[in-house]
Amino acid sequence: MNESLLRELVPAVIGVLVRRGADFAAAEDAVQDALVEAVRVWPEDPPRDPKGWLVTVAWRKFLDAARADVSRRHREARVEDEPAPGPAGAVDDTLQLYFLCAHPSLTPASAVALTLRAVGGLTTRQIAQAYLVPEATMAQRISRAKRTVSGVRLDRPGDVATVLRVLYLVFNEGYSGDVDLAAEAIRLTRRLAARIDHEEVAGLLALMLLHHARRPARTGPDGRLVPLAEQDRGLWDTRLIAEGVEVLQAALGRDRLGEFQAQAAVAALHADAPTAEETDWVQIVEWYDELVRLTGSPVARLNRAVAVGEADGPRAGLAALAGLDPALPRHTAVTAYLHERDGDLATAARLYAEAARTAPSLPERDHLTRQAARLNARLRD
Structure with a gap:
């Protein structure tokens, strides 16, 4: 039973059902029912065309649900004639589902949950475990999100920036339960990069790869947090670093700088330094200047103050903190470090x-x- 294949097929199958007339919530429910059937049937009788099989079964599940619901009689009239089983076709609606699941009408938490469910193919239980909340709570969150976007048509370009922020939220959750959300975010961002030619999608992918490369060195054997300057750089994943740098260079070569590219450039400079002492802090300050120019983010200003403290001395770093809200997360820790x-x-x-x-x-x-x-x-x- 190839669970990863099932998860890869989920968004495409949802897209097919939506194109045939199902609203998003009903399509997603039908696909989940089809996945349960696949888990039961495929080990003994694997299909020659997995996507076509899922489309056929999910469509039947949708029709059954529509016919059983009196309030949906108007939709039943539209979808009464079931398409014949067969190949699902080459149209891929995955990109549209990224946009739908990151719709501006959703809260960030709901957008993340819906993306993991509909685009990532995770179960409600897996998502609940990853976010350390009861399964019933997560089920309600996903149901509300599906109802919110059910009337949204998949016929207009979505907001790439919103999708990227949702994926970045997933990545920053890291690991808990039986789902590695950092790895899941990288997988989903790779799929997005394969479907859309956008420099900031590449920038986010590069940023994720470069940060993920340092993961093995971030905690000691006793589980303690290891600061960047003290990490064993021999534990960093050089393959991921090389890939991240290559992706970043291609994105920067398009000369349309965005915030994720700037963040990835900072990460690349850290990755390039053989030791903490050899870090090019002057260039890192320059990249933070670009990031502040692009976003005006207080967090970027805070990180810039750290870089200034390394490049020009701690008093210059403390001066760079002037004007920032002391209530900003990690402001006190940065001030302590510079002192x-x-x-x-x-x-x-x-x-x-x-x-x-x-x-x-x-x-x-x-x-x-x-x-x-x-x-x-x-x-x-």
């Missing part, structure tokens, strides 16, 4: 402890707590 670099250990220890209390994750909280303890021990000596 430590400047030799003010007492202030740094206090700020590390303060940052730990508001850390967004348990590993980060533990890391900041250890930083505070380390400096307090030095102050006592």
Whole structure:
């Protein structure tokens, strides 16, 4: 039973049903029912045309549901004649489903869940486990999202930027449950890149690959967070780095810079440095200047302050923090780091402890707590 093949076919099959007249919610439900049937039947009787088989079964499931629902009699009249079983055809609606699942009317959380379900082919249980919420809660979220987009037609260009932000949200969730969301986001972004010629799609793919390449070095054997400067670079995946750099160079060569390309360029400079001490911080500052120009993002300004602190000294980094909201996530941790670099250990220890209390994750909280303890021990000596 090829589970990955099933997941690859899901968006195309949903697209076929939508083109035949099913609304999105009904099509998605019918395809999920067909997948259950495939899991039962395929191990003993694998089809010669898996996509055609899924289309035929899903269409029958849709018709059965339509005929059983009195309120859908008007739709039943449109779809009464079932198309004959056979090859599903070469039309691919996957790209349109990316746009639909990232529709602006959806909240980011709903868009992520719907994308993982309809485009990624994950089950509700898998998505719920990945996001550490009850399955019933996730089922309600997905149902609401499907109802929201059911009336949206798949006949207009979608917003690429919104799709990319949804995929980036998936990537940043990392790993939990039995689904590796970072790997899933890379898989979906690869598929998107194969269907649309867009420099920012390539930029996001490059960014994901370059960040994912460092994953094996991000935590120690005891599960502790390992900062970038302290990572064992021998653990980085050089194959992913090479691919990410190649994808990025091709995107930059089109001379239409976007925020994901700029972020990927920063990641590439980190990946290119044999040691932390050899990092080209001056060039990283220049890329953050571009990113701030493109987005005006406070987070980009915060990261730029770190880079300035490395390139021009900690006091220059602290000066670059001026004007940023201290409530910005990780602002206190960055300030602590720059004060430590400047030799003010007492202030740094206090700020590390303060940052730990508001850390967004348990590993980060533990890391900041250890930083505070380390400096307090030095102050006592």
